Each structure stands twice: as structure tokens, then as C-alpha cells.
Amino acid sequence: MRTVILGGGFAGVSAFLNNTNSIVIDNKDYFVLTHKLVDVIETGDPSIAEIKYPDRFLKAYIRNVDFKKKKIITDRGEIDYDKLIISLGYEQDLSKIRGNVYKLENVEDAIKIRQQLSKVNSVAILGGGTLGVELAGTLNSMGKKVYLIEAQQKLLSFMSKDASAFALDTLKDLGVNVLLNTKVYDVKNTVETSSGEIKVDLTILTAGFKGPSIISEIGLSNINGRMLVDEYLKSIDYDDVYGAGDCMTIKNSFVPMSAQVAVQSGETAMLNVLGKDTKFKYKQIAIILRIGNIYFGDIFGKFVKGKMAELAKNIGIYRSIRMVQKASLI
Numbered sequence: 001m002r003t004v005i006l007g008g009g010f011a012g013v014s015a016f017l018n019n020t021n022s023i024v025i026d027n028k029d030y031f032v033l034t035h036k037l038v039d040v041i042e043t044g045d046p047s048i049a050e051i052k053y054p055d056r057f058l059k060a061y062i063r064n065v066d067f068k069k070k071k072i073i074t075d076r077g078e079i080d081y082d083k084l085i086i087s088l089g090y091e092q093d094l095s096k097i098r099g100n101v102y103k104l105e106n107v108e109d110a111i112k113i114r115q116q117l118s119k120v121n122s123v124a125i126l127g128g129g130t131l132g133v134e135l136a137g138t139l140n141s142m143g144k145k146v147y148l149i150e151a152q153q154k155l156l157s158f159m160s161k162d163a164s165a166f167a168l169d170t171l172k173d174l175g176v177n178v179l180l181n182t183k184v185y186d187v188k189n190t191v192e193t194s195s196g197e198i199k200v201d202l203t204i205l206t207a208g209f210k211g212p213s214i215i216s217e218i219g220l221s222n223i224n225g226r227m228l229v230d231e232y233l234k235s236i237d238y239d240d241v242y243g244a245g246d247c248m249t250i251k252n253s254f255v256p257m258s259a260q261v262a263v264q265s266g267e268t269a270m271l272n273v274l275g276k277d278t279k280f281k282y283k284q285i286a287i288i289l290r291i292g293n294i295y296f297g298d299i300f301g302k303f304v305k306g307k308m309a310e311l312a313k314n315i316g317i318y319r320s321i322r323m324v325q326k327a328s329l330i
Contacts, residue, residue, distance in 0.1 A: 003273055004072060004081040006065075008057055010259045010320070011087035011245025013327050014266030019274060020330045022085075024057045025074065031324045032106060033317065035259065038134045040110035041117070042142070049107050051321060054328040062088075065218045067238050083240050083273045086227060087266060088215070090246040090257060093208040093225075097126065099187030102204045104131065113204060120201030121145060124191045126184055127207025128155040130289050133167050135206055136176050137291030147177045147198055149184060149191070151207075158256070159287055162303035163296060170291050209257055211247045223249060231279045233269045244269040250280070259320065260285060288313035 003019055005012045008026035016024050029052065036049035053059075060074035065084070072079045092103045102113050117123075123139050125132045128150030136148040148155075148171065155171075155178070156164045171178055183194040190197040211225025220227045221237050226249040228236045235241040236251055245262035249255045255265070261282045268280045288297035288309050295313055296305035304312070 001082045002080060003083045003085065003270075004079060005085045005087060006062060006072070007087040007089055007245070007247070008053055009087060009089045009245060010262035010323075011089075011266035011269070012085070013323055014263040015085050015087060015244055015270040016266075016327055017323065017330075018267050018270040020327075022270070023079070023081075024053075025060050025062065025072065025079070026053065026057060027059065027061045029053055029057075029059045033320055035317065035320075037104060037107065037110045038131070038138050040107060041104075041114050041135065042138045044111070044114050046107045046111055049110070051324045052328070053324070054330070062214065067219075067241065070240070081240075083242070085242045085244055085266075085269050085273065086215075086220075086235075086247060087244040087262070087269075088212045088247045090209045091212045091225065092205055093210045094205065096208065097184060097187060097205060100203065101126070101187050102202065104135070104204060104206055113202075116202055117142065117144070122200040122202070123147070124149060124187075124198055124200040124203045126203065126205045128152070128178075128180070129158075129207060130156065130287065132206035133171065133291065134289055135204065136171055136178075137174065137294075140171075140174050140176050141292050145177075145200075146175075147179065147191070147200060149179045149182050149193060149198075151181070151183050153181045155180070156289075160298050160301060160303050163287075163289075163298050166296050166303070166305065167289070167291070170294060170296075174292070209246070211249075215247055226255075232272050232277070233265060233280050234272065242269040242273060255280075255282065256284065258284060258287070259316075263323070286312045286316065288316065 003022040005024045030050040033049045060076040064073040122145040124147045154164045155167045186192040227243045228251045229243040244265040246257040286299045295309035
């Protein structure tokens with residue numbers, strides 16, 4: 001049985017490690033440590049967020065999938081499959097923000113932002129999630145005047161109240177201008193918001209995450225670009241197709257976008273491809289952030305900061321690196 005995995009991110013590599021006879025296709029030849037993108041902006045060094053894929057992974061661009069004939073159409077030809085796992089990650093939706101806005105999805109985006117920073121003094125960051133909070137702290141430390149704009153009433157809305165409050169207080173103490181409960185309407189010479197106009201030199205979007213556009217293009221049922229699967233991660237459209245990671249969500253439920261959840265879903269999807277009958281249940285163990293040299297976050301939903309938080313973040317990064325290295329040794 002030939003199993004093909006589309007996408008070599010956290011979910012894709014996790015799936016591969018549970019069936020090393022499978023074929024992995026990705027349009028890059030390196031794995032992206034997404035939680036190091038802010039570090040790339042800070043240092044200008046893309047290598048800190050890149051890990052080379054195993055040579056056996058196929059670098060190709062996916063053009064289409066013929067589900068009836070079980071063929072993947074790529075720029076390097078057609079590839080047949082018996083079972084298919086789709087783990088193509090996420091994209092940012094820029095359609096709701098008019099004007100000149102920089103996204104932050106990948107290493108290339110981080111380098112573009114880094115190049116722009118030498119030309120600007122002030123920056124608006126749209127989105128007060130983990131990425132926006134970390135970026136705000138970093139740009140502030142680089143001497144930029146920073147506005148962090150969040151549509152909801154608190155930062156880090158999916159984390160504990162203590163973590164949210166700590167992030168807000170820390171950023172304010174550093175001089176970051178935090179605007180909560182504020183909607184963005186347009187980005188021109190100013191950022192037009194529900195709280196008034198803000199004059200900045202650069203605007204960066206750190207929100208608006210959705211499934212990749214190819215999910216809709218190949219005709220899969222989806223919500224916000226995330227393919228719909230059942231509780232066994234099987235596509236609701238095709239019995240021989242599974243979804244894993246940020247590009248999928250469970251019908252009549254919700255799956256958070258995170259590296260930990262992606263790894264767990266990649267494993268479950270492959271186990272079910274191999275004939276297991278395993279329902280997907282995820283555990284969000286730790287969410288750790290860094291503002292400057294201050295580490296904090298939640299472990300099993302409880303707030304932590306300082307050395308314990310730093311250790312947890314470093315362990316998470318180490319495990320991600322080891323996961324890809326393990327795939328390279330097979």
C-alpha cells in the first residue's frame with residue numbers, strides 16, 4: 001500500500017515517523033520552526049528557523065489532486081497513492097485588511113520584514129496572539145515605536161487570565177502601545193481603526209490564520225480553508241484521505257492550530273491509515289512565550305514564568321529539531 005503525505009511540517013513529519021515507507025511531498029527542502037520566525041526577524045539569520053529535510057522527501061509543488069483516480073499532480077509529474085494524508089499547514093488571510101500589510105507565515109516573510117525595519121521607526125502589529133505579543137516585544141527591543149492592535153478584549157485570548165494580564169502589563173511597562181477591543185478598517189498612510197487613526201511606517205499582520213487555499217481549490221469540504229474530517233481524521237469527502245495539522249478541523253468541533261496538536265494529529269492520522277481505529281484526542285501541554293528575555297506562559301493551563309517557562313520553551317524547540325533529525329536518520 002502506497003501512502004503519500006502532502007506537507008512536511010509538524011504533522012507531516014510526525015505521520016512519516018509512524019510509517020517510514022510513506023512518501024512525503026513538500027514545496028520546500030527544509031522544515032520551518034514556526035515558533036522561531038520572530039527570532040529570524042530579530043537576527044536576520046534564516047538558518048535558525050530552518051532544518052534540512054531528509055533527502056528522501058520529494059520537493060515538488062502540488063498542482064491538483066485527482067481523488068477518483070488517486071493521483072497527485074505536481075510540477076514534477078503525477079504520483080499515485082492508495083492512502084493520502086493532507087498536512088499542508090496554514091495561510092494568513094489578507095482579504096479583510098485593505099492596504100499595504102506584511103504577513104508573517106514563513107521564513108521568507110520574516111526576512112522581508114527584517115529588511116524593511118532598517119527603513120522605519122514605527123510599526124503596527126495586527127493581532128495579539130502569541131506571534132503578535134512576541135513580535136511586539138522584539139521590535140520594541142530593536143528601538144521601534146510599536147502599536148499592538150487586538151480586536152478582542154484581551155491579549156492571548158486562548159490562554160489563562162494570568163498569562164494574558166502578564167503579557168499586557170509587561171508590554172506596557174516596556175512602552176508598547178497596546179490597543180484592545182480595536183478593529184482595523186484600512187491601512188494607508190495611517191492605520192484606520194475603531195479607536196482612531198494611527199500613523200506608522202510599517203504594518204504587520206500576525207493574525208488571520210486559515211487553511212491553505214489549495215484545500216478549496218482541490219474541492220475538499222472545508223471551514224475557513226481547513227478540510228473537514230471526522231473524529232478519526234478521515235476526510236468527510238473520501239474514505240482514503242485523511243487530514244492532519246493546521247489544514248484540518250473536525251466536523252461539528254474545533255481543532256486549535258498549534259505545533260503540539262499538529263504532531264499528535266499526524267501520528268493519529270497515520271495510525272488510522274495503517275488500520276487502527278483511533279479517535280483523535282489532543283492535549284495542549286504547554287504554550288510558552290518570550291518578551292525580550294522574559295519567558296512566561298501556561299503549562300497544562302496554569303501560569304508559569306521565569307526559568308521554568310524558559311526550560312519548557314527550550315524543550316519544545318529541542319523536541320521539534322530532534323523529530324526532523326530522526327526522520328533524516330531513517
